[in-house]
Amino acid sequence: MICQLDFQSDIPIYEQICRQVKFAIGNGTLRAGDHVPSVRELAVQAAVNVNTVARAYRDLQAQGILVSIRGTGLAVSPEAPSRCRDDRLEMIRARLSTLLREAILSGIEMDEIRSLVDAEWSRLHKEVRASKAV
Amino acid sequence: MICQLDFQSDIPIYEQICRQVKFAIGNGTLRAGDHVPSVRELAVQAAVNVNTVARAYRDLQAQGILVSIRGTGLAVSPEAPSRCRDDRLEMIRARLSTLLREAILSGIEMDEIRSLVDAEWSRLHKEVRASKAV
Amino acid sequence: MICQLDFQSDIPIYEQICRQVKFAIGNGTLRAGDHVPSVRELAVQAAVNVNTVARAYRDLQAQGILVSIRGTGLAVSPEAPSRCRDDRLEMIRARLSTLLREAILSGIEMDEIRSLVDAEWSRLHKEVRASKAV
Amino acid sequence: MICQLDFQSDIPIYEQICRQVKFAIGNGTLRAGDHVPSVRELAVQAAVNVNTVARAYRDLQAQGILVSIRGTGLAVSPEAPSRCRDDRLEMIRARLSTLLREAILSGIEMDEIRSLVDAEWSRLHKEVRASKAV
């Protein structure tokens, strides 16, 4: 699992880690039962404080996404895949909602939004596919 | 100018004030040369500390949205209206971009996004129109 | 006498008025014994609060630049012309000094300063001459 | 980093701090990536309130001079060094410009300015060299 972090983002590092794990589960990179990297391993890989990874994993356990398996570390729970997908969809719906509300209030038209969505989608789709190819 | 603040939001109050002022300029409620309410006045209206309003206004000055007219208060700068609209569009584009990127990474399809956008847009549009009617 | 004010400058309006009067005396536009416009007249002309002009004139009286002539208003004092010129020269010398000190500390060379002075001088000279022609 | 403040100056303290930081970056005392002292630390060192330092740092962030590294403090941005140097030259040019404009308006001649510049420059040059020798 690769972990791309943005240290200057206003989203906390631990939260970014949580999301990336959920991404990986949501799109099938991680499946139910798979082990996630150990806290120390991921901390080194991502050049991050161990506590930060620990907190992310703690949150994911609390959400039932990860389960602890005695002596071997943490693994993706059976319910995680479907749950991740639902969670993501709901989170996206919520953020989209506030985004659109602001767009309406600042006088932007539906057409502008639609074309923005289409343009960004195709741009990002290419970008993501390219990075996977690597 | 009305100022609706959400004290529970994770967006700082001063930032919310900035945005509302920009909204008001963007959609023509405030025009170039208009005075904004005094810091004290808005502070009372919004039930917020004077310094908080002052900070918002200071940021807006730094961004060239407001200009200080010595002893008489702050006014909307000539460039503000066009600038606000551009800024808003760009901000929305940027947030939409990260939103869509996450959607792609978590395995959501374009169709789902499109229908979400349409559904939310029409829902919000009614809501906003209703609140204006009041 | 024309009075060009910059309402967005960080120099107070009353101070700008003082300087402009001194300019006018320094370069011969106003001579010893000439009347300056009345407080109200100048306030209207310059679109400024009456108190502001009053304060400027008060300061100029305190400095002996203007003298009050009973019933007729304020006039340029006999000593003003030479004094204005000396004052200005000294003020310019002082500000030039701090400016050059910072230039030296930030590693700028004498040649750069000399060429800056020459370039700005000729640019401003044209500009000023043009505005007088109007 | 040393921070020399003048509490009598009419330049706000936070502004003085900004300048000193920029100066330190401009002349290489602080390099890209270096951490600046923490707000609390500098506040103690300079005998100033924490908020005052915080405001200076916040302004520097808004200008892109400093970047925040979550939980670890603030660091000099990669673009800062070149930017700081350009800023200083431009600041000097701007102040020279207003200085010369006033000189022209008050009837001072180019020769007088030139000799002033030469005289002050050589005087200050000696002074600065002497203080460095110490």
Next chain:
DNA sequence: GTGGTCTAGACCACG
């Protein structure tokens, strides 16, 4: 430990 937010209140210059 770090910075960020918010409050409260004093003081000042300007118009």
Next chain:
DNA sequence: GTGGTCTAGACCACC
């Protein structure tokens, strides 16, 4: 009346 500066102190999230 206006905004601007500074102080003091509380609380929070993050690492």
